Amino acid sequence: MVVIGAGLGGLIAARDLADAGHEVTVLEARDRVGGRIYTTTFPGTSTEVDLGAEWGSPDHHLALGAELGRYGLSFEEVDETESGVWRLDGQIRNTGGADARVCLSERERAELDGALDVLAADARALGFEGADDSPAADRLDITFTEYVESLNLSRIGNELLYSTAFSFAGGDPDEYGAWMLVREIAGYDSEPEVLFGDDYRISGGSSSLPRAIAAELGDRIRLGVQVSSVRDDDEAVSVSTSDGEELRAAAVIVAVPINVLGELEFANSEISSRIKALGGSHAGAASKVWARSPNLPPEVFGMAWPELPEIYCHPTDPDLVAAFGMPQVFGEPSTQSMQQLFRGLIPDVEVEAIFEHDWSNDPLARGTWLAGRPGQRHHTAALREWQGRVLFAGADLDTGWAGWMDGAITSGGRAAGKAGLAMGGSRG
Numbered sequence: 001m002v003v004i005g006a007g008l009g010g011l012i013a014a015r016d017l018a019d020a021g022h023e024v025t026v027l028e029a030r031d032r033v034g035g036r037i038y039t040t041t042f043p044g045t046s047t048e049v050d051l052g053a054e055w056g057s058p059d060h061h062l063a064l065g066a067e068l069g070r071y072g073l074s075f076e077e078v079d080e081t082e083s084g085v086w087r088l089d090g091q092i093r094n095t096g097g098a099d100a101r102v103c104l105s106e107r108e109r110a111e112l113d114g115a116l117d118v119l120a121a122d123a124r125a126l127g128f129e130g131a132d133d134s135p136a137a138d139r140l141d142i143t144f145t146e147y148v149e150s151l152n153l154s155r156i157g158n159e160l161l162y163s164t165a166f167s168f169a170g171g172d173p174d175e176y177g178a179w180m181l182v183r184e185i186a187g188y189d190s191e192p193e194v195l196f197g198d199d200y201r202i203s204g205g206s207s208s209l210p211r212a213i214a215a216e217l218g219d220r221i222r223l224g225v226q227v228s229s230v231r232d233d234d235e236a237v238s239v240s241t242s243d244g245e246e247l248r249a250a251a252v253i254v255a256v257p258i259n260v261l262g263e264l265e266f267a268n269s270e271i272s273s274r275i276k277a278l279g280g281s282h283a284g285a286a287s288k289v290w291a292r293s294p295n296l297p298p299e300v301f302g303m304a305w306p307e308l309p310e311i312y313c314h315p316t317d318p319d320l321v322a323a324f325g326m327p328q329v330f331g332e333p334s335t336q337s338m339q340q341l342f343r344g345l346i347p348d349v350e351v352e353a354i355f356e357h358d359w360s361n362d363p364l365a366r367g368t369w370l371a372g373r374p375g376q377r378h379h380t381a382a383l384r385e386w387q388g389r390v391l392f393a394g395a396d397l398d399t400g401w402a403g404w405m406d407g408a409i410t411s412g413g414r415a416a417g418k419a420g421l422a423m424g425g426s427r428g
């Protein structure tokens with residue numbers, strides 16, 4: 001069998017197939033495994049930073065927890081925030097922690113609580129795994145902007161919802177669907193308080209998991225091999241690479257981001273039309289920029305909508321801070337432009353260096369994590385459910401924690417199970 005893509009989804013699919021006794025080859029275009037999980041050293045320091053995925057929840061991301069356990073890895077809780085900084089309606093407010101609610105007036109707090117109650121009720125109505133079939137699904141299949149506008153909140157209420165939602169949906173609220181965000185809240189026991197923090201990361205950095213799986217797979221993984229086309233017939237599947245090599249396999253699992261599927265050629269017209277029906281990319285487009293600064297407030301966390309929806313300190317290096325934002329606001333970030341953005345929250349801060357990976361312009365990702373557009377869920381489901389010698393996997397297509405590391409794991413495992421069943425006794 002062939003797996004295309006050595007992100008977490010592809011690695012899990014390959015590992016499970018190998019465990020079941022199948023011969024498997026993983027073709028990965030990059031010179032590293034992990035895809036949108038990418039832990040590396042901040043230049044000029046010895047500190048490792050996660051340029052991609054970083055956060056998880058031991059109580060909710062159970063597949064991730066199980067895989068960490070299998071490889072002797074673990075979640076680590078991040079210390080309480082000491083300096084919370086929020087810009088609300090143009091004014092900076094300081095709090096002793098990551099929860100903005102402590103700096104709200106009674107009236108603002110009541111308004112926010114009312115909005116969170118609506119979110120909680122919608123999350124309960126929608127549900128998590130069965131959300132596609134919920135009677136609330138169509139009502140919530142609108143943009144998050146439309147959803148927030150229907151709540152008629154003050155400017156501060158809007159800013160709080162848009163900025164906290166960004167950590168989950170990572171895109172422009174005019175583009176991503178309320179359905180997706182509400183469904184994620186349903187996954188967190190329908191408790192929208194999660195928008196104000198759930199603070200666990202993978203000890204040693206997120207790449208420690210894909211690296212551990214890759215070590216087990218050994219030379220079944222081929223790096224630097226970009227697939228250009230996939231042709232299936234009654235007997236087998238042919239996979240062609242951009243270097244002109246052709247591989248034959250009994251089945252193929254395609255585990256690449258949905259935003260780059262359009263760049264692969266599929267001979268099967270039904271598969272091509274399902275990919276076309278996705279309507280292009282999902283709306284997940286976030287910039288994540290690490291910055292080095294000598295004068296950060298201790299253990300800082302902050303938000304300012306729309307310029308800087310989230311900043312947080314590095315867990316061990318007090319001079320490093322991560323900033324999330326919309327690519328159309330961050331542009332091509334520089335030390336000067338990031339210093340200017342940070343100063344909107346922390347007036348005297350100095351930025352000496354920055355470091356990022358530009359996921360939106362990365363031809364092997366073309367975006368960050370899944371943020372489904374209204375209506376798009378029907379088309380991701382159609383691709384996920386495709387049965388044949390070619391199967392689709394990856395976090396973007398999962399039925400559980402879609403868009404998360406956990407979703408990559410469950411999706412990869414399911415695809416391996418389907419491929420194994422479809423191939424029966426065949427080991428190719």
Ligand SMILES: Cc1cc2nc3c(=O)[nH]c(=O)nc-3n(C[C@H](O)[C@H](O)[C@H](O)COP(=O)(O)OP(=O)(O)OC[C@H]3O[C@@H](n4cnc5c(N)ncnc54)[C@H](O)[C@@H]3O)c2cc1C
Nearest residue numbers: 005007008009029035036053054055227394395403404405
């Ligand atoms: C900035 C950022 C922050 C994130 N934060 C979090 C977080 O805090 N928590 C969380 O759980 N998730 C987070 N995510 C999401 C998480 O990283 C992804 O959902 C998950 O890792 C995707 O895994 P995947 O295997 O489905 O896809 P990918 O990791 O994208 O893997 C797909 C692989 O396919 C390869 N590929 C693409 N095209 C080809 C081709 N033609 N031929 C061969 N190989 C190809 C790619 O190079 C890549 O290695 C974040 C993502 C980003 C970018």
